[in-house]
Amino acid sequence: xxxxxxxxxxxxxxxxxxxxxxxxxxxxxxxxxxxxxxxxxxxxxxxxxxxxxxxxxxxxxxxxxxxxxxxxxxxxxxxxxxxxxxxxxxxxxxxxxxxxxxxxxxxxxxxxxxx
Ligand SMILES: [Zn+2]
Numbered sequence: 001x002x003x004x005x006x007x008x009x010x011x012x013x014x015x016x017x018x019x020x021x022x023x024x025x026x027x028x029x030x031x032x033x034x035x036x037x038x039x040x041x042x043x044x045x046x047x048x049x050x051x052x053x054x055x056x057x058x059x060x061x062x063x064x065x066x067x068x069x070x071x072x073x074x075x076x077x078x079x080x081x082x083x084x085x086x087x088x089x090x091x092x093x094x095x096x097x098x099x100x101x102x103x104x105x106x107x108x109x110x111x112x113x114x115x
Contacts, residue, residue, distance in 0.1 A: 001092070007075050009099040014068045017061045024058050067100040083107050 074080040081090050085107035094105050103111055 001081055001089075003075055003080060006080065006095055006099045007072065009096070010068050010071055010075075013099070014065065014072075017065045017068070020061055021058065021065070024055075064100065067102075070102075071100040085111070 071080065081095060082088070083090050083104040084102045086104060088104055090101060090104045094101060094108075101108065
Protein backbone atom coordinates (compact mmCIF):
# COMPACT_ATOMS: atom_id res chain seq x y z
CA UNK A 1 0.00 0.00 0.00
CA UNK A 2 1.25 3.42 -0.95
CA UNK A 3 0.98 5.14 2.41
CA UNK A 4 2.78 8.26 1.27
CA UNK A 5 0.16 8.81 -1.37
CA UNK A 6 -2.70 8.64 1.12
CA UNK A 7 -0.78 10.73 3.58
CA UNK A 8 -0.45 13.43 0.95
CA UNK A 9 -4.15 13.24 0.14
CA UNK A 10 -4.98 13.58 3.80
CA UNK A 11 -2.65 16.49 4.36
CA UNK A 12 -4.03 18.27 1.34
CA UNK A 13 -7.60 17.86 2.55
CA UNK A 14 -6.57 18.91 6.02
CA UNK A 15 -5.04 22.09 4.69
CA UNK A 16 -8.18 22.86 2.69
CA UNK A 17 -10.42 22.45 5.70
CA UNK A 18 -8.16 24.45 7.97
CA UNK A 19 -8.16 27.27 5.46
CA UNK A 20 -11.92 27.19 5.33
CA UNK A 21 -12.23 27.19 9.10
CA UNK A 22 -9.69 29.97 9.49
CA UNK A 23 -11.77 32.09 7.19
CA UNK A 24 -14.86 31.33 9.25
CA UNK A 25 -12.94 32.24 12.34
CA UNK A 26 -11.93 35.57 10.85
CA UNK A 27 -15.54 36.26 9.99
CA UNK A 28 -16.56 35.58 13.54
CA UNK A 29 -13.89 37.92 14.82
CA UNK A 30 -15.20 40.68 12.63
CA UNK A 31 -18.56 40.29 14.29
CA UNK A 32 -16.87 41.61 17.41
CA UNK A 33 -17.26 38.56 19.58
CA UNK A 34 -15.29 38.33 22.77
CA UNK A 35 -12.27 36.42 21.63
CA UNK A 36 -9.90 34.15 23.45
CA UNK A 37 -7.56 32.68 20.95
CA UNK A 38 -8.28 28.97 20.94
CA UNK A 39 -5.57 26.35 20.81
CA UNK A 40 -7.11 24.66 17.84
CA UNK A 41 -10.24 24.45 15.78
CA UNK A 42 -11.78 21.72 17.84
CA UNK A 43 -11.49 23.77 20.96
CA UNK A 44 -12.90 26.71 19.14
CA UNK A 45 -15.91 24.77 18.02
CA UNK A 46 -16.65 22.69 21.04
CA UNK A 47 -15.94 25.13 23.80
CA UNK A 48 -16.62 28.53 22.35
CA UNK A 49 -19.46 27.75 20.03
CA UNK A 50 -21.15 24.73 21.47
CA UNK A 51 -24.35 26.59 22.11
CA UNK A 52 -23.91 28.85 19.17
CA UNK A 53 -24.76 28.77 15.56
CA UNK A 54 -21.66 27.31 14.09
CA UNK A 55 -22.98 26.42 10.69
CA UNK A 56 -23.83 22.88 9.78
CA UNK A 57 -21.24 23.05 7.07
CA UNK A 58 -18.51 24.16 9.45
CA UNK A 59 -19.47 21.38 11.85
CA UNK A 60 -19.24 18.85 9.07
CA UNK A 61 -15.81 20.15 8.17
CA UNK A 62 -14.68 19.96 11.76
CA UNK A 63 -15.75 16.38 12.02
CA UNK A 64 -13.88 15.60 8.87
CA UNK A 65 -10.80 17.35 10.22
CA UNK A 66 -10.97 15.05 13.23
CA UNK A 67 -11.29 12.02 11.00
CA UNK A 68 -8.31 13.16 8.98
CA UNK A 69 -6.19 13.57 12.09
CA UNK A 70 -7.18 10.11 13.23
CA UNK A 71 -6.30 8.70 9.84
CA UNK A 72 -2.87 10.35 9.96
CA UNK A 73 -2.32 8.78 13.35
CA UNK A 74 -3.27 5.41 11.92
CA UNK A 75 -0.68 5.86 9.20
CA UNK A 76 1.99 6.51 11.83
CA UNK A 77 0.94 3.45 13.76
CA UNK A 78 0.88 1.32 10.66
CA UNK A 79 -2.82 0.63 11.04
CA UNK A 80 -4.00 2.61 8.09
CA UNK A 81 -6.34 1.14 5.50
CA UNK A 82 -7.72 -1.60 7.73
CA UNK A 83 -11.45 -1.70 8.21
CA UNK A 84 -12.32 -1.10 11.88
CA UNK A 85 -15.35 -3.25 11.61
CA UNK A 86 -14.29 -6.41 9.77
CA UNK A 87 -10.49 -6.08 9.92
CA UNK A 88 -10.01 -6.47 6.20
CA UNK A 89 -8.12 -4.10 3.96
CA UNK A 90 -10.12 -1.18 2.66
CA UNK A 91 -10.39 -0.99 -1.12
CA UNK A 92 -7.74 1.32 -2.62
CA UNK A 93 -10.36 3.01 -4.81
CA UNK A 94 -12.30 3.87 -1.71
CA UNK A 95 -9.23 5.20 0.08
CA UNK A 96 -8.48 7.43 -2.84
CA UNK A 97 -11.93 8.96 -2.67
CA UNK A 98 -12.24 9.07 1.11
CA UNK A 99 -8.72 8.68 2.52
CA UNK A 100 -9.96 9.30 6.07
CA UNK A 101 -12.47 6.46 6.04
CA UNK A 102 -12.43 3.84 8.79
CA UNK A 103 -14.47 1.23 7.02
CA UNK A 104 -14.45 -0.80 3.85
CA UNK A 105 -17.32 -0.12 1.49
CA UNK A 106 -19.29 -3.10 2.75
CA UNK A 107 -19.12 -2.09 6.39
CA UNK A 108 -19.61 1.60 5.60
CA UNK A 109 -23.19 0.80 4.72
CA UNK A 110 -23.74 -0.23 8.31
CA UNK A 111 -22.13 2.97 9.54
CA UNK A 112 -24.20 5.74 8.02
CA UNK A 113 -22.13 8.47 9.70
CA UNK A 114 -19.37 7.50 7.28
CA UNK A 115 -19.81 8.79 3.80
ZN1 LIG B 1 -15.21 -3.93 6.65
